[in-house]
Amino acid sequence: MDITTAVQQVPLNNYIVLSIMLFSIGVMGMLLRRNAIIAFMSIELMLNAVNLLMVAFSAFKGDSSGQVFVFFIMVVAAAEVAIGLAILAMVHRNSGSVDINHLNKLKW
């Protein structure tokens, strides 16, 4: 069995449904939890859902540009996590918790 038929054995619709599930779980976690670190992990879940969808389309189209975009998404996610966790460490130093309900100074 060559690789092309092997990739085609799983229909593209399955990957789309799986990605939508992962993205919805990420959104749900974002709305459900107050811990800022878990909110960050929900963002990572959403990014991974997009990555999975992009790799699936790229593999089915036979175009490697989609996978290069996934590579860039991973790079940006790494940078975002580094900055976000630095901000969280600073917030924790100033207010003693990472509860996002304490971050309401900009609210009026």
Add this chain to the structure above:
Amino acid sequence: MLLYLFYILSAITVGCALLTIFSKNPVYSVLFVIATFFSIAGHFILLNAQFLAIVQVIVYAGAIMVLFLTVLMYLNLNKSVESSKPLLIKIAAMVSGGLLFLVLIASFKSGLSIAPTSVRGDAGLIKNLGNTLFTEYLFPFEATAVLFLSTMAGAITLTRKK
């Protein structure tokens, strides 16, 4: 056969993602998200995206999640001290997440009949990926270097004690 493998991997992915957002202890959440990323790497292998599978394991499960664990240890957050939201808000969050799922599924259901045209199974091999990355996308690749440099400077500046 591969379809069953896909279903098993998908069950692991979705289950671990659900456990991530529902477990009380943040350390368990990080461990479950690492399991999710490993199963997504399995999906990448199933799609013959070998380079991205390796990068997923090394960068996501290896570097990013270890960074999460390090910050959890550094801030001493391994107990669940989180004040839980009111029940109404929890139900509203679940319902809106489920509704988003339904809307996305419905929007894809009507307009999706993708016949895979000109399938080449070798798009994810390192050779083709490197060719695309270093010819067509050379400028974004260089820009990420600047992005990482500014990220490093920003992280150091943010966490420095005054």
